[in-house]
Amino acid sequence: MNEEKTALIVSTFASFITPFMASSLNVALPVLGKEFSLDAIALGWIATAYLLSAAVLLIPFGRLADTYGRKKVFITGILLYSLFSFLLPASSSGTMLIVLRVCQGVGAAMIFCTSIAILISATPASSRGKALGINVASVYLGLSLGPFFGGLLTQSFTWRSIFFINGFFGLIILGLTFWKLKGEWVDERRGSFDGIGSVLLCSSLTLIMIGSSRLHLPAGLWMVAGGVVSGFFFVLWEKKVVHPIIDIKLFSENRAFASSNLAALINYSATAAVTFLLSLYLQNVKGLSPSGAGIVLVSQPICMTLVSPLAGRLSDKIEPRYIASLGMALTVIGLCFFIFIGRDTSLVHISLNLVLLGVGFGLFSSPNTNAIMSSVPREVYGVASATVGTMRLSGQMLSMGIVLVMLSLSIGSSNITIGNAADFLGTMRNAFMVFSVVCFIGIFFSLARGNVRSAAER
Numbered sequence: 001m002n003e004e005k006t007a008l009i010v011s012t013f014a015s016f017i018t019p020f021m022a023s024s025l026n027v028a029l030p031v032l033g034k035e036f037s038l039d040a041i042a043l044g045w046i047a048t049a050y051l052l053s054a055a056v057l058l059i060p061f062g063r064l065a066d067t068y069g070r071k072k073v074f075i076t077g078i079l080l081y082s083l084f085s086f087l088l089p090a091s092s093s094g095t096m097l098i099v100l101r102v103c104q105g106v107g108a109a110m111i112f113c114t115s116i117a118i119l120i121s122a123t124p125a126s127s128r129g130k131a132l133g134i135n136v137a138s139v140y141l142g143l144s145l146g147p148f149f150g151g152l153l154t155q156s157f158t159w160r161s162i163f164f165i166n167g168f169f170g171l172i173i174l175g176l177t178f179w180k181l182k183g184e185w186v187d188e189r190r191g192s193f194d195g196i197g198s199v200l201l202c203s204s205l206t207l208i209m210i211g212s213s214r215l216h217l218p219a220g221l222w223m224v225a226g227g228v229v230s231g232f233f234f235v236l237w238e239k240k241v242v243h244p245i246i247d248i249k250l251f252s253e254n255r256a257f258a259s260s261n262l263a264a265l266i267n268y269s270a271t272a273a274v275t276f277l278l279s280l281y282l283q284n285v286k287g288l289s290p291s292g293a294g295i296v297l298v299s300q301p302i303c304m305t306l307v308s309p310l311a312g313r314l315s316d317k318i319e320p321r322y323i324a325s326l327g328m329a330l331t332v333i334g335l336c337f338f339i340f341i342g343r344d345t346s347l348v349h350i351s352l353n354l355v356l357l358g359v360g361f362g363l364f365s366s367p368n369t370n371a372i373m374s375s376v377p378r379e380v381y382g383v384a385s386a387t388v389g390t391m392r393l394s395g396q397m398l399s400m401g402i403v404l405v406m407l408s409l410s411i412g413s414s415n416i417t418i419g420n421a422a423d424f425l426g427t428m429r430n431a432f433m434v435f436s437v438v439c440f441i442g443i444f445f446s447l448a449r450g451n452v453r454s455a456a457e458r
Helices: 003-036 040-068 070-090 094-121 125-157 160-180 195-212 218-240 255-271 274-285 290-297 299-314 320-338 347-374 378-410 421-447
Strands: none
Touching (some): 003 040, 040 070, 040 195, 040 378, 125 290, 274 421, 320 347, 347 378
């Protein structure tokens, strides 16, 4: 087996486990809420804490990977991810669960920032879209299998089995990496690690993300403001430091890179909380079991899995911006349909709409990633891959933040019951209205990236 195929297999497996766990856990959240007496806000933080720690560390780890070796950072990430996957089932409270999820996110950050970089480093430019399409399909396969198996595992073996399964998957990837993956892929132009820039970036992202989930409180507004100030100083520092953690010129002078990343941020901000909301809706309003909810939710990622390899191959031949923008437009239509969801909305209607969302997102994701990675030189693949991940996780955080703010204003710290189902449904409809507008704006940023075919053919 050559290096290209090995990198594809390792990257594909690594890209499978994290969405599999996330979508599995979404279905188990109502059960966790009952076991630990957690309200909807606390349940949101079980998902959000993991995203937060992963998002703020992606770019620093990406820079470390470019400097000291992408394989080294990848292996360390798999080790940490597997370790905390085995520790999480021992959680005895919601607080302990959230803390361990933060730790698990550290390992996930190392995986996110290196898996795509390793894949791109080992793949020729002519087949990059195809490889990314397969990789993205594995992400959606994890999302597809997660709701069904998450519901099945939760009902049959408790929610703890979800983490055990992920830990074993991590060990398999670790063994395959040691056994078959020989390359290291390190930037020969090594420089000192930008510690100050890393601290400024992490503090900025942390304050903005946590603050965005508390905008209904004065403290949330102050946190967002502090994050913006920290981000301003981060940009100033990166412009003058010799070895920056990220070259600001990638954003200021590379339109394809900047617009594609912004399109990714917008797309994930508009779609990431859909599964969270529908999982609560299907179980607490429609009365479905965890496995029943999983069967309904699986329709979206199945379509993503089927469409993304085709979209990836097309992006090797057609400008990625056209395919990605079409996908975002279909996503807008799907989000608009959910604005009218109600207590009596049929499961068939919900499933068909999830299919539309799945097709839209499948068309967007791999061409958009192809555009980002094709617009930068090889020596910054780690940082570029980390930036892709940061946009994805930041978007997921912002999406959850929007929902958490709305839930705080509508039902507060109450659990979702039949008694407050009307308030919850109103919040859902308002959230989908906001997401539709945000995603519509994203279409224009997707189109504004310009052409990247000439860059990809270098």
